[in-house]
Amino acid sequence: xxxxxxTRRLVIRLCVVVVAMFGFGFALVPIYxxxxxAFGINGKTAGVYEGQQAVDEQRQVRVQFLATNAxxxxxxxxxxxDEVVVHPGDSTQMLFVAYNPTDKPMTAQxxxxxxxSKAAAYFHKTECFxxxxxxxxxxxxxxxxxxxxxxxxxxxxxxxxTLAYTLFDVTARKPPVAQVTLTRAAx
Numbered sequence: 001x002x003x004x005x006x007t008r009r010l011v012i013r014l015c016v017v018v019v020a021m022f023g024f025g026f027a028l029v030p031i032y033x034x035x036x037x038a039f040g041i042n043g044k045t046a047g048v049y050e051g052q053q054a055v056d057e058q059r060q061v062r063v064q065f066l067a068t069n070a071x072x073x074x075x076x077x078x079x080x081x082d083e084v085v086v087h088p089g090d091s092t093q094m095l096f097v098a099y100n101p102t103d104k105p106m107t108a109q110x111x112x113x114x115x116x117s118k119a120a121a122y123f124h125k126t127e128c129f130x131x132x133x134x135x136x137x138x139x140x141x142x143x144x145x146x147x148x149x150x151x152x153x154x155x156x157x158x159x160x161x162t163l164a165y166t167l168f169d170v171t172a173r174k175p176p177v178a179q180v181t182l183t184r185a186a187x
Contacts (some may be wrong), residue, residue, distance in 0.1 A: 055089040056152050063150065065094055066164040073169045075100055075108060075136070080143075088152045095143045096129065096165070100136035107171045109133045115162045122151035123161060133170060 063086055065079035076099040086092045100106050110130040114120040129144035136142060150161065 054152070055087050057087055059088055059156075060085050061088060061150050061154065061158070062160045063092070063094075063148075064160065064162045065096075066162060067096060068164065068166045070166055070168045073108065073167050074102060075106070075167060075169075077165075077167045086150055088150045088154055091126065091147060091149050093145050093147045095145055097141065097143055098134060098136060098167070099141040100138060103138045105135060105137050105171075106169060107133050107135045107173075108167050109170045110165045110167050113164050113166075115164070116158065119154060119158045119161050122154040122158075123163070124149045124151060130165065 062083055064083040065081070067078040069075060069077055076097075078097060080095045080097060084092060084094060096110075098108070112125075112128070112130050114123045125146060125148050127145060127147040129146060134142065134144065146163075148163070
């Protein structure tokens with residue numbers, strides 16, 4: 001083969017590899033989601049739940065709450081109680097409190113996880129402050145509810161769940177809306 005022909009084959013092979021890598025990059029997100037769901041890893045919660053269940057009064061599950069600030073997050077953040085005991089199928093609410101001690105508006109996003117990971121599919125949030133970003137003005141304190149249901153189908157060997165939130169400062173990605181006082185000039 002001539003050198004020109006070898007070069008052309010190499011360029012075609014490299015182009016095929018680039019296209020394959022690009023396609024694989026797009027396929028990674030759905031593959032990751034399927035793997036997490038199949039193996040119950042990553043502690044992803046089951047998301048918004050809109051169904052109703054009969055309450056299992058014969059069984060109790062202890063739900064522990066943890067709150068952590070990510071690096072560089074200065075807010076005070078935590079649950080009103082460390083844990084609650086619930087009956088599977090019963091709707092429960094816990095309040096988390098956040099306080100912005102700085103002199104500037106800040107925006108935060110909470111990321112939840114559930115442990116043990118095999119129980120994450122049975123933990124349904126019906127309302128959560130983690131669904132939206134939270135904006136607090138300087139010195140502002142807010143109570144943020146999370147309403148949840150522990151599914152009746154939770155495996156019997158799981159008697160303790162931990163719902164953990166990590167709070168991230170996302171102010172740089174989405175500038176907060178500052179409170180503005182309008183004054184009118186005299187005519």
